[in-house]
Amino acid sequence: MIVSVGGDGTTWEVVSGMTAGRGRPRRHALMVIPAGTGNSNYRSHWGETPWPLALEAALGAPDDRVRHLDLAWISELARPVVLGAGAGLTAQVLQDAREVKVTGPARLEAGLARAAARFTPYEGRVTVDGTVVHEGPTVFANVGGGRFRAWQYDVLPRSVLDDGLLDVCIAGSGTPPAALPGLLRTGRHVLEPGAVYTRGRQVVLERLDGAPLCFEHDGELLPPARSRYTLEVVAGALPVLCSPAPDRSRAAARDGK
Incomplete structure (x- = not known):
């Protein structure tokens, strides 16, 4: 695992290194530890779970916690x-x-x-x-x-x-x-x-x-x-240790689909 300790800007810097040249990491998953101003990546990954509990869950069953998250790419800035x-x-x-x-x-x-x-x-x-x-x-x-x-x-x-x-x-x-x-x-x-x-x-x-x-x-x-x-x-570009995927059927019902 690769651990990012900081805020959303720090997470972006770490991910930029992991995906240099639009690459897709294969050997390592990212774990975000919130220590910045916004910490919105952490909340998107783990909700409001205290980070020591999230880290314990990730290390206890890493294969069950890896999800391959989507990124975006800004064409004009590469x-x-x-x-x-x-x-x-x-x-x-x-x-x-x-x-x-x-x-x-x-x-x-x-x-x-x-x-x-x-x-x-x-x-x-x-x-x-x-x-x-x-x-x-x-x-x-x-x-x-x-x-x-x-x-x-x-x-x-x-x-x-x-x-x-x-x-x-x-x-x-x-x-x-x-x-x-x-x-x-x-x-x-x-x-x-x-x-x-x-x-x-x-x-x-x-x-x-x-x-x-x-x-x-x-x-x-x-x-x-x-x-x-x-x-x-x-x-699916970024392997991340985070909460399991939600029940898609419930998500679809929530959105009226």
Whole structure:
């Protein structure tokens, strides 16, 4: 096993080494120990189980705990995405969090409240597997496999870590930015007017006014340089020690399928 001790940024660095050149690790599985700010990878893998208990379970029956999780690949940057990527408000949070003096999860919580209070939607477009699923005022567009961001925000509530697809959630003009901190804690943002939730293998995020897209992945805010990013799924690329796969029949019933 390879152990990542840190937050989501540390996990991304470890996975980047494990999958260099879009490789697929064959001999080693990843175990995440939460010691960072958000620790959302750990929560996506183990829920709220204390990490010593999770580690004991992983070491006690490793063959029963290995799942091959999906990654995403950013074509324009030739780099992987582990937890997820976001454009708009969920990226602006990281900029605003830099101006907050508190530390830990409270820093990201304060950053979201600050960003939501003054965020202006941008003109955006999201295309999934060649089909435009959203075009117009955009509050945020999130893509990935991990359900949670900043530990407490259930951004992609229907996500399954190893289903071979990227989950996509878009908040449009029907969602007041100021209401999102409360909605994201419970996943109720997907029920707001104009919200889009879908899945696919390729996702294109764009800003249509020519300005750079505010974009992040794995908790890292990228420099404002591009108005378009393309993400493609890399199915089953990363062996991870984590909770067993959920009952897919119950997950399908939950989603109304």
